[in-house]
Amino acid sequence: MASQYDVIVVGSGPGGYVAAIRASQLGMKTAVIERESLGGICLNWGCIPTKALIKSAQVFEYIKHAKDYGITVQGESEADFGAVIKRSRGVADSMSKGVQFLMKKNKIDVISGNGKVKPGKKVEVTGADGKATEYEAKHIIIATGGRARQLPAAPIDGEKVIEYRKAMTLEKRPDSMVIIGSGAIGVEFAYVYASMGTKVTIIEFMPNIVPVEDEDISKELAKNYKKMGVQLFTNSEVTKVDTSGKGCVVTAKTPEGEKTFEADIVLSAAGVVANIENIGLEETGIATDRGKIVTDDYYRTSTEGYYAIGDCTKGQALAHVASAEAIICVEKIAGLPHVEPLNYNNIPGCTYCTPEIASVGYTEKAARDAGYELKVGKFPFTASGKAKAAGAPEGFVKVIFDAKYGEFLGAHFIGANVTEMIAEVVAARKLETTGEEILKAVHPHPTMSEAIKDATEAAYGEAIHL
Known part of the structure; x- marks a missing residue:
């Protein structure tokens, strides 16, 4: 060598x-x-x-x-x-x-x-x-x-307080689990363990779960997770994890005051x-x-x-x-010509919980804070023939356009397989495609992806299927 x-x-x-x-x-x-x-x-x-x-x-x-x-x-x-x-x-x-x-x-x-x-x-x-x-x-x-990331209040010991690597190799499914943090890692593992029978509690410091997402997405996922039986505590901070007993006792400050939670395992999912x-x-x-x-x-x-x-x-x-x-x-x-810097505002984010989450560009709040006048459209998958046929009517597509020029400012999806749909919006934004052009782009039927066009129609006051 x-x-x-x-x-x-x-x-x-x-x-x-x-x-x-x-x-x-x-x-x-x-x-x-x-x-x-x-x-x-x-x-x-x-x-x-x-x-x-x-x-x-x-x-x-x-x-x-x-x-x-x-x-x-x-x-x-x-x-x-x-x-x-x-x-x-x-x-x-x-x-x-x-x-x-x-x-x-x-x-x-x-x-x-x-x-x-x-x-x-x-x-x-x-x-x-x-x-x-x-x-x-x-x-x-x-x-x-x-x-x-290691949290001072919840030091990872690899046995009772674990991180994502250990969560993928546990020998036995725990009966109960507290997850600290509700980013992609937290909500993905919450789905895996809850669906297999573990009693899951998520404790999130921010006001909403999946806090980097559009607020409407956070609310929709919270609704679905509560339906699954996952307990959610937002605006809450873990202050102590006691592992001296058989399991773990987690102490947290919540809007309702200090609470304690007992669990077999604590998963620390507070970022990297x-x-x-x-x-x-x-x-x-x-x-x-x-x-x-x-x-x-x-x-x-x-x-x-x-x-x-x-x-x-x-x-x-x-x-x-x-x-x-x-x-x-x-x-x-290598000295190649025309090498462009990366546009970090056109990076798709995907979370593979169920229902899936996919987003790119501005959230509605960020777009308004940036001074844009908006056209916002939503299309629920309850109105999608493909989603209903697949037995997956949960969620929606939300699109955000600049009202003046039609610039595609952002898109936020929650539903089955939406991580496979977001690339259309990434490409459209890269090509500076406008809302009017999305309206005229023929989408195949029946597909989940046609909900992007349906949501755009809603944004422009031209909804056909709502």
Whole structure:
């Protein structure tokens, strides 16, 4: 294995491995450094295996409601929790092997160990045997990702107070669980465990669950989760978790006063923090701010020859953001013409609970606060033939346009498979498509996606199906 490269990437998540592949495609000799498994947290412990868990939960829900579809299932259905976990891990393992194949296909050297950047465009890698080896590159890309945020009131012990990795590998389904935080991680695991029979309580510090979403989306998800039996406490703060007994006793300040909750397991899902400690930033002179590496629009750090992408930088902590940043960073390094900075206001956000959530652009409140006069349209899936036929009438599509010029300011979906629909709006906004043009774009019937056109018709006072 060589010791000198054009590009070395530290970390092989959806930012790191994409950067390595694009660099190799552009003719650069490339290496990637990874201390665990190729694919990083997203592929091994996040995006992919959680979706496998959610699919198992959805199948179980289908079986429990088979009579609604005219199908009789003999006997009691039961979720084999161990088998569900095993399937999820198998999906993750197969995807990691896929990344291994891509590394070989693109002739990228994979270096196992802990990477630490050093002055002079060098990276020191310490292997499992404790031996350190130094490598040099013209360009070094830091893609070290993030990890679960630790809360002072709920220190993670890996047994009773756990984070997402442990939540994916529990040997036994807990009878009860308190989830701290209602972002994507919190509500996705809430659905998985509640659907399989766990009594779930969510405690959220902000006024609404899924607090980054449009307020109408938050209210709709809250309604659905309460119907499932999930207890929700918003405007609430966990002040203590006592693990001295058999289970956990959680103390929280709520609008109704101090409350205590008993549970077998507490899942801390209060966001992520960047992995930037002990990777050589100080020695290399790379600037940080509020726990993130500082970069320009092309991911150059304050030290020439060093770059940073993904969750360790200021952008949204999303896999597709890391991948987009990776390509922009590498193409700028390669000197390709017309490389555009990423528009962080046109990044789709997807949450894979049931019903799913997908959004892009301004929320209604943010658009009004920005001074826009709006045209807002909503179309409920109760009026969608495809949704009714699928037995999934929950949720709606909400679209937001600038009343003056028709600019597509934002869209907010909640319902079955809406994460597969949001890309239409992302592309439309990228192409500066107006509301009038959406009205004239023929959408296929019957589909869930035609609700985008139906909602646009509602925004323009032309609703046909409402």
